[in-house]
Amino acid sequence: MKKNVIGFVAAMVAVCAGIALYFIVKTEPPEQKNFLVGVVNPNLGTKEMNRGFIEGLKEKGYIEGENVTIIQYTGRFDIDGAITDLLTKNVDLIFCATTPATKKIKEATLGKNIPVVFAMYDPVKSDVIESLAHPGGHLTGIQIRGSCPKALEWLVALSPDIKNIYVPVKFDTKAARQSLDAFQKTADHLGVKLRVAEVNTTQELDTALAAIPPDMDAILITHSILISSHTAKVINTAIQKKLPTGAAIGKAQEGALIAYSPRLFETGAQASRLAHLALKGVSVNDIPAERALFFLEVNKKTADATGITVPNDILIQADFIYR
Secondary structure, eight states, X not given: OHHHHHHHHHHHHHHHHHHHHHHHHHHSOOOSOOEEEEEEEOOGGGHHHHHHHHHHHHHTTOOBTTTEEEEEEESSSOHHHHHHHHHHTTOXXXXXXXXXXXXXXXXXXXXXXOOEEEEESOTTTTTSSSOSSOOOSSEEEEEOTTOHHHHHHXXXXXXXXXXXXXXXXXXXXXXXXHHHHHHHHHHHHHTOEEEEEEOOSHHHHHHHHHTOOTTOOEEEEOSOHHHHHTHHHHHHHHHHTTOOEEESSSOTTTTOSEEEEOOHHHHHHHHHXXXXXXXXXXXXXXXXXXXXXXXXXXXXXXXXXXXOOOOHHHHTXXXXXXX
16 A cells, blocks of 8 residues: 555656646747748738747747748748758758648658648648647647637627528638538538539639629638638628628638637747747657637627627627727
8 A cells, every 4th residue: 555655656746747847848948059940831811820930939039040040931832842942951840831731741751850830720630640639740730620610600690690601612722621511510500501602713713702692691711722812802892792701710800700710820829839849859749739729709890891780799709809
């Protein structure tokens, strides 16, 4: 019995020491070394994520020009060429966004001892990691999946008269299909109909927005690189047609009327904390991936321009209101 008690106490001491070490590493400033960090994000519509990541590193003591050099690839660029460039320069870590970029980077960095931190829709179903708790390789990061059902519920709560919702989408990433499936399941449960308009170019998006059927009651912004990168087009059309817009990927600040989603800046900052651990030498396999935090946001300015009154019970629950 005594031996068991001693063993238990020893185990508890070890656990506490491990927890203490985790927080010491997490908050301890970086050693004076010039780290080279790559940022790869082909989705121009989520560039705030990059800024959150870089600002988050700065708060942890990584000052560009002093102890870190950051190479950014954002928007339209050749992903394969960017990866080759970063590997040639022997980067210490790569932060990447979107499913396509993350999958390519995973393959290119196998066996190269380069930690990768991602922000993507569903890293488990996309076969990027084994599980959130145990990534099982050299990648960890932030999962942004999970807000679609509530995002659609909040859009419908905005107006009980919403029955038909227009959904422009390009299936340019696995997240586009996955998020649309999540929206569809929720729509079936709520008794509303989604009118999906598949587009492949900005010209096709313009045509689709100009041809929105008159019986549409709202527009939904999906996890699609093309749509996310041209949110302004969608919102301007919605305002002209007096239609509310909903989103599940950080677009209220850019003008979507209502969103339940991760905030892009905060998601990048969340990823920077995991990157700090990796740069301090913690094995990525020992750094659990995390779910993004979700926030309810309302753009009152867009509501006023659209002529829509946002119910008070929604406003008082909103985490952020843009006026």
